[in-house]
Amino acid sequence: MKNTQVITPLTAIFCSLLLLLPGNGTLWGQQAPPPGGQQGPPPGGPQAPPPGQLLTPDQLEGLVAPIALYPDPLLSQILVACTYPLELVQAWQWLQRSPGLTGPALTQAAQQQNWDPSIQALVVFPDLVRRLNQDITWTTNLGNAFLAQQPDVMDAVQRMRFKAQETGKLSSTSQQRVTTVNESGQPIIEIEPANPQVIYLPNYDPAYFWGPPLYYPYANWYYPPFIGGAYFGFGLGISMGFYFGGGWGGWGGWGWHPGWGNHSIMVNNGFIHRNNFNVGRGGSLSGNSTWSHDASHRGGVPYANAAVSSRYGGNVRENLQTRGASAGAGQSRGAASSAGGERMGNRQVAPSSGATGRSAFGGVRDGGAAREQSNHGFSSLGPARSGGGGFGGGGGSRGGGGGGGRR
Numbered sequence: 001m002k003n004t005q006v007i008t009p010l011t012a013i014f015c016s017l018l019l020l021l022p023g024n025g026t027l028w029g030q031q032a033p034p035p036g037g038q039q040g041p042p043p044g045g046p047q048a049p050p051p052g053q054l055l056t057p058d059q060l061e062g063l064v065a066p067i068a069l070y071p072d073p074l075l076s077q078i079l080v081a082c083t084y085p086l087e088l089v090q091a092w093q094w095l096q097r098s099p100g101l102t103g104p105a106l107t108q109a110a111q112q113q114n115w116d117p118s119i120q121a122l123v124v125f126p127d128l129v130r131r132l133n134q135d136i137t138w139t140t141n142l143g144n145a146f147l148a149q150q151p152d153v154m155d156a157v158q159r160m161r162f163k164a165q166e167t168g169k170l171s172s173t174s175q176q177r178v179t180t181v182n183e184s185g186q187p188i189i190e191i192e193p194a195n196p197q198v199i200y201l202p203n204y205d206p207a208y209f210w211g212p213p214l215y216y217p218y219a220n221w222y223y224p225p226f227i228g229g230a231y232f233g234f235g236l237g238i239s240m241g242f243y244f245g246g247g248w249g250g251w252g253g254w255g256w257h258p259g260w261g262n263h264s265i266m267v268n269n270g271f272i273h274r275n276n277f278n279v280g281r282g283g284s285l286s287g288n289s290t291w292s293h294d295a296s297h298r299g300g301v302p303y304a305n306a307a308v309s310s311r312y313g314g315n316v317r318e319n320l321q322t323r324g325a326s327a328g329a330g331q332s333r334g335a336a337s338s339a340g341g342e343r344m345g346n347r348q349v350a351p352s353s354g355a356t357g358r359s360a361f362g363g364v365r366d367g368g369a370a371r372e373q374s375n376h377g378f379s380s381l382g383p384a385r386s387g388g389g390g391f392g393g394g395g396g397s398r399g400g401g402g403g404g405g406r407r
Contacts, residue, residue: 046213055145060156062216063142065206068160071176071191071199076256076265080291081118082143085136086299091119092133095126107243116297117277121255124243128201135220144304147293151263161189164209175200175234183261196250197241200234208232265291
């Protein structure tokens, strides 16, 4: 009971923070789209839909646009990780407090954090974790939409890929392999790393590929301006063997992959257990399984609608109490122990290292603060660097300041 009392105010802070951010209309309660579907873009730009609605296909396209062109293994992991927004915030704070961790030491330290495996494995992409924290409302909305409308979200990704391909802006490069396959009688565009040992995190402005948002605002991320207004390219290549060893198996052995034909996310259990990512959660030690949301890692953040809440929410309090009890039993998880931090079950959420008076969630109040930080080299890569090539037709463009790992 004592640990639960600590968890509750932290969750309340997170939920209150979301209510203060723009675009939060999709967070609470979605039922059915309005009769007749989308009626056209509202005047003055896209607005968050009113509470009580599922997102329309047009709105989902705007929602997924910032990540639709990410390579399939990473896209799958992002969709899963966004269903645990509080742990994403914790992971970013943890990375900020652990600047000296790199390579195997970073991976091993992440193993000690009581996060979902999708969060634990994501820390090898620190700039992506930063990006997902720049607009935590968008991140939470994406996770909520994925839980409520998983097939619709995956279909929206495919539509955006085909639109980009039709305009000649999506094709294979030295960083990625773009192929069209047939799954369940439907054409599917797959994006995979060109090198099975290296991944390049794409950097692009959705407006370059699809124009300004019409039905749903794009993520409030930092998009550096480029000559001609175009923003596309890649960050530095990340050698995954640097983090997981030479025998990690390449991207075919990564932990998450989309099952486009049946609208599922497939989990490689061998990758998760081989790297000791929350191995105590049970499940198979090998082979693939269909991903399902683990409510114990939701951290008490409310679900978006009654159906999803009924499916998962009933177990949240019990899971939080269980996790708190395990902490009380003396299990030490994680190296974070900064003074003044707050406990959340058997995890610690430290105060932001920023200005006095900011919330426990640091610089996630708005994208403006994150953009300001990026302008001053706050990314783990420092200032924007050159990448190699762009998305079909964009060769030679710069990669921007996001996506590199810790070298």
